[in-house]
Amino acid sequence: MLGGATYLSYRTALHEALARVSTGSQLADTACGPIEYAAAGDGPPILFVHGAGGGFDQGLMFGEPLVHAGFRVIAVSRFGYLRTPLPADASAAAQADAHACLLDSLGIERATVIGGSAGAPSAMQLAIRHPERVAALVLIVPAAYTPRANDAPPLTTPPGTQLLFDTALRSDFVFWAATQLARKALIRSVLATPPEIVANASADEQARVAAALDQILPVSRRRLGLLNDATVTSTLERYDLERIVAPTMIASAADDLFGTYEAAQFTAEHVPNAAFLGYPSGGHLWVGHQQELMSEIEAFLR
Secondary structure (H helix, E strand, O other), rough: HHHHHHHHHHHHHHHHHHHHOOOEEEEHHHHEEEEEEEEEEOOOOEEEEEOOOHHHHHHHHHHHHHHHHOOOOEEOOOOOOOOOOOOOOHHHHHHHEEEEEEEEHHHHEEEEEEEHHHHHHHHHHHHOOHHHHHEEEEEEEEOOOOOOOOOOOOOOOOOHHHHHHHHHHHHHHHHHHHHOHHHHHHHHHHHOOOOHHHOOOOHHHHHHHHHHHHHOOOOOOOHHHHHHHHHHHOOOOOOOOOHOOOOOEEEOOOOOOOOHHHHHHHHHOOOOEEEEEEEEOOOOHOOOOOHHHHHHHOOOOO
């Protein structure tokens, strides 16, 4: 009886997740191949480049406050996520060129580019390789290079992250079960945010974290993208940051368990005239600072 109820709950959650990612997006036929995207709002365009475990749906969710602020958010699914295929060259540079191809197909000459987490490498490369296309650049908890010891990885990972990558992030059912039985572990290891920060946050912030976690389902349709992100973020090199001419804003939290704070500081120090916004706490999802961060971004773009 219990097993049947559990399976029914899983099938319901999976059906809802599949329905969510099967509607609301379009597939652009670009010079760089098919690229999935969704658009919302009117006004100055923002290309929202999602992080690991995302897709156009994550971009729309995180970009919703900017839609309400009067911007047009174009949320892309990066290589290997949902309906955007994984090409032979899935480097950050190739992804940046694909971003430019998407803008071409949409008839957009210039756009603000927001890159979150693992979406930051291609956002930075777009600003370097196609500077004329980027009106402004915003990097949030960016996966970026920072000088470390020779044997240290570019980014840190919380305990258990690799185990979850090898288990929960391989299977829709296992991931769903983990969200039911081990949410705190997933918040720490997948969302890289201290669970105690979430527990003490407002109801709105707790709901935002819950949505970010639950929206990873269906993980099976994001698996190739996750694997590619692991490759890209584990081999990050120093980009020619000094070549970025777009007005740039970079934000991170000191207790981000992926260790993006130092990388964000380093990037801000080397991008000409970049603004750095650092929070002492909040984890990888900047918990407790959502309203402030969105207001800062809106003011920066105005």
